[in-house]
Amino acid sequence: MKEKPDLLKISELWIRILNKMDADEKMAKDFGTGDLLHCSEIHTVMAIGKNPDTNLTSLSLLLGISKSAISQMTGRLVVKGLIEKHRDSKNEKEVRFRLSPKGRIAYLGHEQHHAKIYARMHRNLGDLTDDEFSLIIRFLSAMEKTLDESGHGEK
Amino acid sequence: MKEKPDLLKISELWIRILNKMDADEKMAKDFGTGDLLHCSEIHTVMAIGKNPDTNLTSLSLLLGISKSAISQMTGRLVVKGLIEKHRDSKNEKEVRFRLSPKGRIAYLGHEQHHAKIYARMHRNLGDLTDDEFSLIIRFLSAMEKTLDESGHGEK
DNA sequence: ACATTTAGTTAAGCATGTTAACTATATAGA
DNA sequence: TCTATATAGTTAACATGCTTAACTAAATGT
Numbered sequence: 001m002k003e004k005p006d007l008l009k010i011s012e013l014w015i016r017i018l019n020k021m022d023a024d025e026k027m028a029k030d031f032g033t034g035d036l037l038h039c040s041e042i043h044t045v046m047a048i049g050k051n052p053d054t055n056l057t058s059l060s061l062l063l064g065i066s067k068s069a070i071s072q073m074t075g076r077l078v079v080k081g082l083i084e085k086h087r088d089s090k091n092e093k094e095v096r097f098r099l100s101p102k103g104r105i106a107y108l109g110h111e112q113h114h115a116k117i118y119a120r121m122h123r124n125l126g127d128l129t130d131d132e133f134s135l136i137i138r139f140l141s142a143m144e145k146t147l148d149e150s151g152h153g154e155k
Numbered sequence: 156m157k158e159k160p161d162l163l164k165i166s167e168l169w170i171r172i173l174n175k176m177d178a179d180e181k182m183a184k185d186f187g188t189g190d191l192l193h194c195s196e197i198h199t200v201m202a203i204g205k206n207p208d209t210n211l212t213s214l215s216l217l218l219g220i221s222k223s224a225i226s227q228m229t230g231r232l233v234v235k236g237l238i239e240k241h242r243d244s245k246n247e248k249e250v251r252f253r254l255s256p257k258g259r260i261a262y263l264g265h266e267q268h269h270a271k272i273y274a275r276m277h278r279n280l281g282d283l284t285d286d287e288f289s290l291i292i293r294f295l296s297a298m299e300k301t302l303d304e305s306g307h308g309e310k
Numbered sequence: 311a312c313a314t315t316t317a318g319t320t321a322a323g324c325a326t327g328t329t330a331a332c333t334a335t336a337t338a339g340a
Numbered sequence: 341t342c343t344a345t346a347t348a349g350t351t352a353a354c355a356t357g358c359t360t361a362a363c364t365a366a367a368t369g370t
Contacts (some may be wrong), residue, residue: 124304
């Protein structure tokens with residue numbers, strides 16, 4: 001990386017961002033379906049929308065949470081009518097998920113919401129080259145790997 | 156910014172990292188005192204170490220959580236022997252906090268712990284040029300600014 | 311002095327995750 | 341083919357770290 005002051009700067013920024021996001025995390029929003037969806041609920045909806053017919057295990061890896069958590073979360077989302085669970089006859093073991101019509105509304109609602117945030121982000125960040133993008137990915141991946149290794153964060 | 160796939164990739168990585176940190180928050184660690192301290196416990200210890208003799212209300216503002224949460228947290232930390240609560244005779248209403256000797260050990264332990272994580276991060280990320288470093292800062296700053304503007308995150 | 315504000319505590323509850331123990335299905339090797 | 345093992349998912353019990361609401365006690369101001 002670099003000398004200490006730089007590391008500290010990244011670390012401080014990182015922690016501050018996380019705290020701000022965290023504060024926010026607790027607020028549920030209506031993404032156009034009339035339901036109030038919590039952060040992790042809409043995230044799951046988005047993950048399923050982007051990866052139709054993924055099974056539970058993949059979803060768990062994708063989102064970085066336990067299969068148990070996914071199982072509970074998807075159960076709740078089925079009850080709320082945002083996603084559908086199905087098993088195809090070829091594979092009676094795996095459960096797959098897809099969005100319900102209502103789920104698609106929430107999906108689009110969230111995308112609009114995102115689009116606004118991306119626009120803001122773009123205004124704040126400016127255009128990035130391919131190289132710059134890969135550096136960011138590299139940085140975040142290192143972050144994730146460090147997290148995986150240490151078995152715990154240092155938020 | 157750029158085309159969609161890149162945005163998605165960053166977004167997914169980001170969410171996964173946050174989830175992992177979150178999961179992690181629940182794991183306790185020994186910072187050299189023989190006690191297992193949870194993330195928010197050590198954070199409180201750090202905050203008190205950096206701001207000796209703050210009262211509960213200030214601590215609550217400082218950490219951005221409710222007075223109730225602070226009250227519960229500090230209660231636990233007193234039981235664990237990491238901090239001390241005191242009221243000075245001039246003011247029987249406010250409670251003030253300071254680190255116990257054991258708390259100071261944890262404080263230092265946490266600082267060392269940070270150093271180790273930096274080292275791991277360095278191993279995973281490699282050296283960065285000045286330009287690369289500033290790009291990361293630019294990215295994170297944009298992230299923070301975007302968050303500030305929208306008045307709420309979208310984790 | 312009494313009413314109001316301020317500081318802190320406590321109880322109950324919620325969102326989100328975990329691990330451990332479980333069932334059911336798929337697969338690979340004798 | 342039969343059986344052992346690995347894989348997919350579920351469930352129960354619990355942990356963490358917050359919240360709000362209702363409370364007590366001390367300080368303040370009129």
